[in-house]
Amino acid sequence: MPLISPGELRRQLESSAPPLLLDIRSGAERRIVHLPADCHVPLSALGEALASLPHDRPIVTYDHFGAQARRAARFLQDRGFPLTAALEGGLEEYARIADPDLARYPEDDPGAHLFLRQLPRPDTGCLAYFLGDWDAREGILIDPGRDIGPYRTLLADGSWRLAAIVETHTHADHLAGHAALHAATDAPIYLSRRSEARYPHRSFAEGDALAFGDEAVVVLETPGHTPDHVTLHARDKVFTGDTLLLGSCGRTDLGGGSPEQLYASLTEKLLRLPAETEVYPAHFGAHHALPERHVSTIGFERVRNEALTQGSLEAFVRYMTEGWPPKPADFDRIVRTNLEE
Numbered sequence: 191m192p193l194i195s196p197g198e199l200r201r202q203l204e205s206s207a208p209p210l211l212l213d214i215r216s217g218a219e220r221r222i223v224h225l226p227a228d229c230h231v232p233l234s235a236l237g238e239a240l241a242s243l244p245h246d247r248p249i250v251t252y253d254h255f256g257a258q259a260r261r262a263a264r265f266l267q268d269r270g271f272p273l274t275a276a277l278e279g280g281l282e283e284y285a286r287i288a289d290p291d292l293a294r295y296p297e298d299d300p301g302a303h304l305f306l307r308q309l310p311r312p313d314t315g316c317l318a319y320f321l322g323d324w325d326a327r328e329g330i331l332i333d334p335g336r337d338i339g340p341y342r343t344l345l346a347d348g349s350w351r352l353a354a355i356v357e358t359h360t361h362a363d364h365l366a367g368h369a370a371l372h373a374a375t376d377a378p379i380y381l382s383r384r385s386e387a388r389y390p391h392r393s394f395a396e397g398d399a400l401a402f403g404d405e406a407v408v409v410l411e412t413p414g415h416t417p418d419h420v421t422l423h424a425r426d427k428v429f430t431g432d433t434l435l436l437g438s439c440g441r442t443d444l445g446g447g448s449p450e451q452l453y454a455s456l457t458e459k460l461l462r463l464p465a466e467t468e469v470y471p472a473h474f475g476a477h478h479a480l481p482e483r484h485v486s487t488i489g490f491e492r493v494r495n496e497a498l499t500q501g502s503l504e505a506f507v508r509y510m511t512e513g514w515p516p517k518p519a520d521f522d523r524i525v526r527t528n529l530e531e
């Protein structure tokens with residue numbers, strides 16, 4: 191595998207025919223530092239970007255330490271880009287040897303400050319999430335269930351302060367735990383501006399940021415499963431509720447949903463996120479006819495999710511309206527309770 195040393199790359203970049211620089215890291219790493227005048231194609235998306243790459247110009251792939259860039263360079267060489275090389279030692283070596291002015295990765299990776307705990311309930315197939323700022327000891331809980339014991343234990347064990355309780359939507363399949371958790375912690379409850387909930391809460395809308403310490407989730411309105419559904423975006427992660435499940439998506443016939451709106455939310459918002467974005471859904475497992483997996487990526491779901499590979503709006507609407515199990519007997523009572531308390 192051809193490697194290019196940091197010194198040689200610097201010389202080539204200052205020449206009249208510089209190589210094409212390809213940053214193959216995630217968007218989150220790229221925000222820390224990247225080389226000027228480069229292109230960004232995450233390793234997971236390289237296969238889709240082949241048509242846009244030149245065959246007659248040298249390409250140099252780079253990453254933090256060099257290992258992934260070598261994989262990327264080999265991948266490109268195998269697909270007809272013989273002039274590809276990887277930056278030896280990655281940005282670390284480049285900053286040390288060739289460009290001392292280049293910003294460095296912080297000693298203490300900021301990614302480590304986002305604390306994420308997935309809180310599954312195997313009896314119901316529900317997934318709640320705790321996100322925290324490690325230093326500030328402040329966090330939020332997304333979609334808590336009625337049994338708040340595990341959340342109280344987590345908060346007490348880590349000396350966490352709960353800054354907010356967030357519901358991604360009005361649930362129709364299980365009783366939500368926001369009321370009990372609010373009573374126990376006094377944390378405010380945040381819901382979509384479209385929610386019809388009658389209990390005290392704060393509303394958020396598209397683009398609003400909900401902060402905890404130095405971290406935040408940003409609201410993406412994703413109606414369809416229900417009219418009030420939101421997805422929460424933090425760094426390279428999305429908490430998709432029932433808008434996007436692993437291998438499928440949430441049915442639209444229980445809480446005033448709309449397959450057409452869901453299609454728009456999926457194709458115009460979620461699928462436009464970078465392929466490496468991690469997907470954290472609200473359900474998993476046999477209880478919901480879903481896989482036992484708890485996490486996926488946008489890139490994986492884009493090609494493997496049954497709902498997302500229907501091929502057209504018409505086919506998607508047919509998929510969402512035919513062949514689903516009968517509505518659960520008590521779903522309307524659950525919705526009413528979840529809106530009132």
Ligand SMILES: [Fe+2]
Binds near residue numbers: 362363415432
């Ligand atoms: Fe739901």
